[in-house]
Amino acid sequence: xxxxxxxxxxxxxxxxxxxxxxxxxxxxxxxxxxxxxxxxxxxxxxxxxxxxxxxxxxxxxxxxxxxxxxxxxxxxxxxxxxxxxxxxxxxxxxxxxxxxxxxxxxxxxxxxxxxxxxxxxxxxxxxxxxxxxxxxxxxxxxxxxxxxxxxxxxxxxxxxxxxxxxxxxxxxxxxxxxxxxxxxxxxxxxxxxxxxxxxxxxxxxxxxxxxxxxxxxxxxxxxxxxxxxxxxxxxxxxxxxxxxxxxxxxxxxxxxxxxxxxxxxxxxxxxxxxxxxxxxxxxxxxxxxxxxxxxxxxxxxxxxxxxxxxxxxxxxxxxxxxxxxxxxxxxxxxxxxxxxxxxxxxxxxxxxxxxxxxxxxxxxxxxxxxxxxxxxxxxxxxxxxxxxxxxxxxxxxxxxxxxxxxxxxxxxxxxxxxxxxxxxx
Numbered sequence: 001x002x003x004x005x006x007x008x009x010x011x012x013x014x015x016x017x018x019x020x021x022x023x024x025x026x027x028x029x030x031x032x033x034x035x036x037x038x039x040x041x042x043x044x045x046x047x048x049x050x051x052x053x054x055x056x057x058x059x060x061x062x063x064x065x066x067x068x069x070x071x072x073x074x075x076x077x078x079x080x081x082x083x084x085x086x087x088x089x090x091x092x093x094x095x096x097x098x099x100x101x102x103x104x105x106x107x108x109x110x111x112x113x114x115x116x117x118x119x120x121x122x123x124x125x126x127x128x129x130x131x132x133x134x135x136x137x138x139x140x141x142x143x144x145x146x147x148x149x150x151x152x153x154x155x156x157x158x159x160x161x162x163x164x165x166x167x168x169x170x171x172x173x174x175x176x177x178x179x180x181x182x183x184x185x186x187x188x189x190x191x192x193x194x195x196x197x198x199x200x201x202x203x204x205x206x207x208x209x210x211x212x213x214x215x216x217x218x219x220x221x222x223x224x225x226x227x228x229x230x231x232x233x234x235x236x237x238x239x240x241x242x243x244x245x246x247x248x249x250x251x252x253x254x255x256x257x258x259x260x261x262x263x264x265x266x267x268x269x270x271x272x273x274x275x276x277x278x279x280x281x282x283x284x285x286x287x288x289x290x291x292x293x294x295x296x297x298x299x300x301x302x303x304x305x306x307x308x309x310x311x312x313x314x315x316x317x318x319x320x321x322x323x324x325x326x327x328x329x330x331x332x333x334x335x336x337x338x339x340x341x342x343x344x345x346x347x348x349x350x351x352x353x354x355x356x357x358x359x360x361x362x363x364x365x366x367x368x369x370x371x372x373x374x375x376x377x378x379x380x381x382x383x384x385x386x387x388x389x390x391x392x393x394x395x396x397x398x399x400x401x402x403x404x405x406x407x408x409x410x411x412x413x414x415x416x417x418x419x420x421x422x423x424x425x
Contacts, residue, residue, distance in 0.1 A: 058299070065300025068293050069184060070169070073145045073161030075289040079268025081159045084200040087146070091133055091157040094199075096126040099141070100178040103191035103216055107182050108175040110140035116175075133157045142169050142182060162267055164259075164297070167191060167219065168237040185238030185304035187383050189217035194231070218390060221266055222366045225280060230361050233390040239306030239378045245344035248375075248388045249367035251275070255298045263290045277368035306379030313381065314423035322421025325414050331406070332418075341377035341425065348373050355401050356387040363388055381423045395419045 073080075080086045096106070108116070115138070118124030125131055133155055136146030143166025147159040170188045171180035178190075194214035197203070203211075210229040214220065218231035232248060240246050244253050252258050263269040265282050271290030272283040326332040335353075337343050348371035351357050351364045364370050372388070386392040392401055399415045399422075402408065410418070 061296050061299045062303055063300075065296035065298070066184070068297045069164045069300055070142075070182070071139065071145060071163055071165075072293060073163055074263045074267060074269025074271065074293070075161075075285065075287065076263075076268040076270070077145075077147075077159045077161035078270065078285060080161050083268075084197070084202050086196075086200055087157050087160040088201065089199045090136075090146075090160060091129055093129060094132050095129050096131050096135065099132055102195050103188055104144070104178070104196075105142040105169070105171045105188065105190075106135060106175075106179040107140050107142055107171065108180050109182070110138050112138070119176075119179075130155070136160070142171065143167065143188075164237075164262070167193065167234045183307075185236060185301070186307070187217070187234040187236045189234060189383060189385075191234065192216045193219045193234075217385070221262070222363075224265065225278070226366055228361050228366065230359070230363060230366075230389070232363055232388045233383075233385060236306070236379060236383050237301055238304040239340070239376055240304070241302040243340055243342060243344055243376060245348070245373040247367075248373065249364055249369050249371060250344060250348045250373035251277075251368040255301055256294045259294055259297055259301075260290060275368055306376075307382055309381050309424055315420045316424070318417045318420040319424040320421075322417035322419070322424075325410065325418045326421055329410060329414065330402075330408060330418055335374040336377055342374045344373040344376070354388070355398075355405060356389045356391050359389060377422065377425050380425055395422050398422075 100106075111119075115124060115134075119126070132141070133146070133148055135141050136144060136157060137148040137155065139145070143163050145161045145163055146157050148155050149158050150156070151158070165182070165184065167188055168186070169182055169184045170186045170190070171178065172183055174180035192215065194211035198208040198211040210223070213229065214231040217234055219234055220229055220231040223229055223231075235248070240255060246252070246255055247258050252261075260271070260273050261275070264271050264273040264284055265280075268284060269290050270285035271288045272281070274281045326336075335343050335349070348369055350371060351362060354364070354372050357364070364372055380386075380395070384394060386395065386398045387401075392398045396415070396419050399410075399418050403410045403415060
């Protein structure tokens with residue numbers, strides 16, 4: 001059952017679109033950072049560094065990575081401000097109600113008490129773009145980094161960029177829908193990246209039509225490279241520790257590979273990326289604002305654990321029966337193996353193994369490997385819809401698809417039990 005499941009992992013899939021359509025002349029490919037960090041730790045230990053020293057250094061690296069993940073735009077303001085002019089749209093037409101409607105989130109913990117009280121009593125105008133500018137000044141809009149200056153006595157958004165958190169964080173809605181505490185690593189399946197990018201006054205009508213066709217929770221990380229338009233769901237950025245193939249198609253060997261690609265090719269960050277298998281080289285600007293940040297960014301991401309299912313969200317007795325089906329008649333464990341429920345570290349799978357194929361254009365055909373990896377299943381309850389293209393709305397749909405296409409012969413009760421097990425992971 002669920003052989004080579006491409007449903008659970010792109011954003012991220014990981015991950016963001018910069019509407020960057022140019023190619024540069026040179027670039028560099030990310031080195032295996034996990035190996036480099038492990039080597040450094042071993043060297044420090046050999047030189048007499050204590051375990052406490054190493055733990056302190058690691059904690060500092062993780063804290064630095066959290067700041068990068070949440071607030072570093074890698075200089076991509078050049079793309080979002082100078083090229084796309086998104087700041088003009090935000091400061092004149094995007095009020096908080098509109099921002100929330102396209103899936104942007106607000107970090108409640110970044111809001112001063114006066115702002116919280118104003119939202120609660122209605123004195124803060126949530127239908128004014130000026131309020132959005134204020135939220136950006138407070139660093140309260142998840143994934144957006146704004147520069148706010150006083151121009152002619154008015155606080156004015158003069159530059160804006162995006163961060164990793166735009167697509168790969170959400171909030172717990174503890175204050176109000178779309179407003180709450182950050183949940184880093186959770187894919188923002190409410191976000192409509194295409195619609196946001198399409199607000200740019202710099203894009204032509206045909207490009208805007210393509211971007212607006214993507215829909216909420218989806219993004220095409222190859223669109224700016226090959227010009228095609230076939231989005232995939234934004235993937236989670238949690239539960240990746242120990243997994244070496246972290247994209248739908250397993251293009252890279254570690255998170256740093258995809259983080260570099262995302263930062264440069266999608267976000268428009270200042271730096272370079274090269275992928276010989278795609279004959280792709282992109283170089284933005286004259287500075288490298290990406291490479292030095294990759295170790296800390298990866299260190300933080302690897303601390304993000306898959307969320308446990310909420311209490312009462314699944315039937316424990318049925319889940320126990322479903323586990324037996326998962327490991328037996330469903331044949332799921334043949335690919336979703338080990339503690340991470342994936343064989344991604346040892347092999348990739350042909351296109352025919354994906355339950356979303358055949359599709360046109362094939363997402364795998366646009367990748368470096370031309371194959372798919374088996375998606376991890378920890379936290380799979382959290383990030384519907386499923387399959388890389390989001391074509392299965394629920395876990396029930398996933399199980400039914402496999403049962404039909406793989407001729408598994410599972411009964412309706414068997415499938416129901418299997419769903420309960422998947423909800424428990």
